[in-house]
Amino acid sequence: AQSVAQPEDQVNVAEGNPLTVKCTYSVSGNPYLFWYVQYPNRGLQFLLKYITGDNLVKGSYGFEAEFNKSQTSFHLKKPSALVSDSALYFCAVLSSGGSYIPTFGRGTSLIVHP
Amino acid sequence: EPEVTQTPSHQVTQMGQEVILRCVPISNHLYFYWYRQILGQKVEFLVSFYNNEISEKSEIFDDQFSVERPDGSNFTLKIRSTKLEDSAMYFCATTDGGGAQPQHFGDGTRLSIL
Numbered sequence: 001a002q003s004v005a006q007p008e009d010q011v012n013v014a015e016g017n018p019l020t021v022k023c024t025y026s027v028s029g030n031p032y033l034f035w036y037v038q039y040p041n042r043g044l045q046f047l048l049k050y051i052t053g054d055n056l057v058k059g060s061y062g063f064e065a066e067f068n069k070s071q072t073s074f075h076l077k078k079p080s081a082l083v084s085d086s087a088l089y090f091c092a093v094l095s096s097g098g099s100y101i102p103t104f105g106r107g108t109s110l111i112v113h114p
Numbered sequence: 115e116p117e118v119t120q121t122p123s124h125q126v127t128q129m130g131q132e133v134i135l136r137c138v139p140i141s142n143h144l145y146f147y148w149y150r151q152i153l154g155q156k157v158e159f160l161v162s163f164y165n166n167e168i169s170e171k172s173e174i175f176d177d178q179f180s181v182e183r184p185d186g187s188n189f190t191l192k193i194r195s196t197k198l199e200d201s202a203m204y205f206c207a208t209t210d211g212g213g214a215q216p217q218h219f220g221d222g223t224r225l226s227i228l
Contacts, residue, residue: 032213032214034216036219041221041222042221042222043118043205043207043219043220043221043222044157044205044207044217044219045219046216046217046218049214049216051214088154090157094214096213096214099170100162100212100213101147101159101162101170102159102217103159104156104157104158105156106155106156107154107155107156107157
């Protein structure tokens with residue numbers, strides 16, 4: 001079985017400050033990890049993924065995420081938040097040795113204040 | 115950039131009626147998925163479809179649901195006899211390969227059951 005936890009329903013940050021959106025996961029086997037962003041009335045949009053290799057993954061719009069195997073985490077980060085980053089963020093996981101159907105977290109609402 | 119297109123954007127239906135939600139995948143994509151999202155919350159997997167047959171389905175995807183690709187272009191989700199709890203956003207997603215390929219989502223159909 002695979003699962004994802006996003007412990008924060010909402011994250012508030014001031015524009016220009018660094019942001020972190022947390023994600024922890026549980027899989028049997030090696031994880032494939034993804035972050036997606038959802039703007040109002042839109043579908044999910046792929047940001048970045050970790051498959052193997054370097055633990056720090058860079059993605060779209062200046063976002064990056066760090067894979068930490070010992071803590072089973074894949075936190076999303078950005079050095080300097082923009083108001084336009086305000087959206088719903090979803091972490092997803094699937095197991096390299098299992099079904100290729102991702103399990104999504106419950107989502108974290110990011111609010112960036114001007 | 116190619117997009118997944120879903121129609122209609124909003125469907126209002128009386129309980130007990132049949133609905134068909136339509137999706138036009140990205141042209142070279144081979145794997146198709148339906149998800150639902152209730153009130154902007156967790157994204158729930160319904161079904162995956164490859165090579166003209168269902169690959170996997172969740173517990174949500176019961177006998178009231180069906181999928182098909184009637185004309186080699188559209189990918190449809192049919193709900194035979196809708197219930198109030200079927201009210202949700204329904205998203206189609208596609209990939210050009212299985213495994214670790216990111217999914218491309220349409221903007222969804224908002225289904226409201228009265």
